[in-house]
Amino acid sequence: xxxxxxxPWALLKRLFGWLVLHELRNKVLLAxxxxxxxxxxxxxxxxxxxxxxxxxxxxxxTVIATHRRPEALLRAVRSALEQTVRDxxxxxxxxxxxxxxxxxxxxxxxxxLARNTGVAGVVRNIGIRLTSxxxxxxxxxxxxxxxxxxxxALTALEAPGGPDGVYTALRRVRPDGxxxxxxxxxxxxxxxxxxxxxxTNAFVARRTPALHFSxxxxxxxxxxxxxxxLIRRYARTHRVVHLPRPTVRYLVxxxxxxxxxxx
Numbered sequence: 001x002x003x004x005x006x007x008p009w010a011l012l013k014r015l016f017g018w019l020v021l022h023e024l025r026n027k028v029l030l031a032x033x034x035x036x037x038x039x040x041x042x043x044x045x046x047x048x049x050x051x052x053x054x055x056x057x058x059x060x061x062t063v064i065a066t067h068r069r070p071e072a073l074l075r076a077v078r079s080a081l082e083q084t085v086r087d088x089x090x091x092x093x094x095x096x097x098x099x100x101x102x103x104x105x106x107x108x109x110x111x112x113l114a115r116n117t118g119v120a121g122v123v124r125n126i127g128i129r130l131t132s133x134x135x136x137x138x139x140x141x142x143x144x145x146x147x148x149x150x151x152x153a154l155t156a157l158e159a160p161g162g163p164d165g166v167y168t169a170l171r172r173v174r175p176d177g178x179x180x181x182x183x184x185x186x187x188x189x190x191x192x193x194x195x196x197x198x199x200t201n202a203f204v205a206r207r208t209p210a211l212h213f214s215x216x217x218x219x220x221x222x223x224x225x226x227x228x229x230l231i232r233r234y235a236r237t238h239r240v241v242h243l244p245r246p247t248v249r250y251l252v253x254x255x256x257x258x259x260x261x262x263x
Contacts, residue, residue, distance in 0.1 A: 017194045019195075019228060023224055026218070030218075030222075033215075033217035034214070034217075037117065037122050037215040041125055041215065044114060044126055045125075047114070051111065052109065055130060055132040056130070056131050056132070058133050059135065059154070060085060060087070060088045060134065060135040060150060061090075061135070061137070062080045062088055062090045063124050063128055063131070063138050064076055064091070064138075064141060065120055065124050065141065066095065066141035067141075069142055071100075072141050073100065076142070077092065077108065078103065079139070079145045081108065082147055083149065083151070084147055084148050085150040088107060088137075089107050089133065090108045091109045091111070092110040093123050093126050093127040093130075095123045096112060096113045097116060098112060099112055111126075111130065119215065119216075120218075121216070122215055124213050133207060134206065134207060135153075135154065135205065135207060136207050137153070137203070138200040138203060143201045143249060143250050146246075146248070148247065152168060152243060152247055153243070153247075156243060163238075163241045164234075164238035164240065165204070165206065165231070165235070165241075166205075166240065166242070167231065167243070168248060169243070169244050169248075170183040170201065170202055170246060171248065172252050175252070182246050183250075184244045185197040187235070189232060193232075196225070196228050198228045198231040199248075199250065201248050203227075205240075208238065210236075212230075213226045213230050
């Protein structure tokens, strides 16, 4: 039976892309988890908005999702706060594990979810919804930005006739700190159906209703990741371009979710 299905599966992959087919399967199998998590996301957004008292507002909002990485989180937060773009707010959203002491900066806000979800999309969505800004950027707690990452992105986004979203190149770094390679792939939505080269650590986009993450419960075995899903879906109705300069130091961490960027 498996041999009989191998031919049609190969044809479907060529026609639609293996990532698209896997995501279709995810939506069918994991839809019940998404409905429950949407209710939790709504309730937590309302609760945390009351605690904050106002929606932090700036030219750009940086959302940092975190869970039990206090030392790495501090490095990521400093990386965000040290951007040459000063007109930003940074919101740290902890997935129910508790936060370390963070730097005293009026641009920095931090919240903890009432319980652990293990779903990065939900954690990031709450950060998006708690803030008000023209643009939104994303940084994971184990990655770093070059100081002009946001400036590079905003210069392109705010140029006359500029795109709605941009992503820069990723400098991938091994756990020992040595450089592994640079991932720099021009945006092509068709190509993105076959290759997982999209990552939101490098993505800065105009805030629109389309800028929200999938709420499917994606375990480490579930591909594609929510980063790929967000950018490719956003590009369905918004123009996305690639900036080839590496402005992100991306940790290839065995303890994290990442892909080899290959089928």
